Amino acid sequence: MVVFKFVLEKKDSESKARIGYFETIHGRVETPIFMPVGTVGSVKTVTPHELKEIGAQIILGNTYHLHLRPGDDIVNHFGGLHKFINWDKPILTDSGGFQVFSLSELKDLTEDGVTFRSHLDGRKIFLSPEKSIEIQSNLGSDIMMVLDECVPYPCEKSYVERSIELTAMWAKRCKEAKRNFWQALFGIVQGGVYKDLRKISAEQIVEIGFDGYALGGLSVGEENNIMYEITEFTTDYLPEDRPRYLMGVGTPEDILECVERGVDMFDCVMPTRNARNGLLFTSYGKLHIKRQDWKMSDDPIDPHCDCYTCKNFSRGYLRHLYKAGEILALRLNTIHNLHFYISLVKEIRNAIKNGCFKKFKREKLEMFKIGGD
Numbered sequence: 001m002v003v004f005k006f007v008l009e010k011k012d013s014e015s016k017a018r019i020g021y022f023e024t025i026h027g028r029v030e031t032p033i034f035m036p037v038g039t040v041g042s043v044k045t046v047t048p049h050e051l052k053e054i055g056a057q058i059i060l061g062n063t064y065h066l067h068l069r070p071g072d073d074i075v076n077h078f079g080g081l082h083k084f085i086n087w088d089k090p091i092l093t094d095s096g097g098f099q100v101f102s103l104s105e106l107k108d109l110t111e112d113g114v115t116f117r118s119h120l121d122g123r124k125i126f127l128s129p130e131k132s133i134e135i136q137s138n139l140g141s142d143i144m145m146v147l148d149e150c151v152p153y154p155c156e157k158s159y160v161e162r163s164i165e166l167t168a169m170w171a172k173r174c175k176e177a178k179r180n181f182w183q184a185l186f187g188i189v190q191g192g193v194y195k196d197l198r199k200i201s202a203e204q205i206v207e208i209g210f211d212g213y214a215l216g217g218l219s220v221g222e223e224n225n226i227m228y229e230i231t232e233f234t235t236d237y238l239p240e241d242r243p244r245y246l247m248g249v250g251t252p253e254d255i256l257e258c259v260e261r262g263v264d265m266f267d268c269v270m271p272t273r274n275a276r277n278g279l280l281f282t283s284y285g286k287l288h289i290k291r292q293d294w295k296m297s298d299d300p301i302d303p304h305c306d307c308y309t310c311k312n313f314s315r316g317y318l319r320h321l322y323k324a325g326e327i328l329a330l331r332l333n334t335i336h337n338l339h340f341y342i343s344l345v346k347e348i349r350n351a352i353k354n355g356c357f358k359k360f361k362r363e364k365l366e367m368f369k370i371g372g373d
């Protein structure tokens, strides 16, 4: 019985942009989509109710973090992540691969798996494809990600060549380890910034066959134009009838550029992390709430925004809260930034539907530049 089904509704006539949706047992997700990041089972400072009000359709959980704390066995005891965090819409969990390589003190990487020390208490942990699938099964996410090796940027081509073989072998083992029919599994294409290796990795991962395909190894420090070029190149080797997920991306500009190059799914900590640092996204570019300019301003963050924050509070008040270190500042800023991202992808979906995506993208990018900053 197939539960996860992606439906491609319309392809843009002027680019590789497209609109569609996929079904999970926790509901439908429209694409292109932006997924708020809820690393340890919470999208920082906002409640599930507020996430729904903002229009979030799916959120992310991190396997590495949840395995370390509270433990995926504890989450399973509460009936899985949906019940534990009281979020009844879709959840995507990553496989732990990225955090292990980026957060922890890597001990040992072999064909069997990776051994690392917890960044919390130094405990030695072993993560294999089978273990990652076991953890994600305990969490009960709607979409699981395979365990892969995300190579750093820059990275020697000879190392990347060997790494994509490991990533393909681990992807196969993840698929073999999957038990629950209702959990989808996405493969991850690697290959660094080398187009010939990207083509090989894409063909290997598509050959194994997954419910969706992620572009890994990007947004790891490379220049934007390299990320766009590798994205443009790689999506041509991915099946049109499956979602494409560009991990860790990105700025509003990145999302517009990568939707144009055939990407359907995005996740990024930018809206939530920047909010907590007082950096707000507006139709005219970025706004630093702590600036002196806003001290006496009775304007909302963004005159075109209809989020709770923009409908109820002035820049002057938000600046005051932020300067005073009030927790409410973090919450109101996060509500606005998430609403900005989720509204952006909603407008993108409409523009593709109405056949004016290229024009919409050009106008949006122009407006983002007005504010400067």
Ligand SMILES: CCNc1nc2cc3[nH]c(NC)nc3cc2c(=O)[nH]1
Residues within 6 Å of the ligand: 093, 094, 095, 096, 097, 098, 145, 146, 148, 149, 150, 151, 188, 215, 216, 217, 218, 219, 220, 247, 248, 249
């Ligand atoms: C599912 C875990 N694997 C996995 N996660 C990732 C998360 C990323 N996040 C960013 N920029 C913020 N690049 C990423 C690449 C990968 C990647 O290549 N692999």
Ligand SMILES: [Zn+2]
Residues within 6 Å of the ligand: 301, 302, 305, 306, 307, 308, 309, 310, 311, 335, 336, 339
């Ligand atoms: Zn707003």
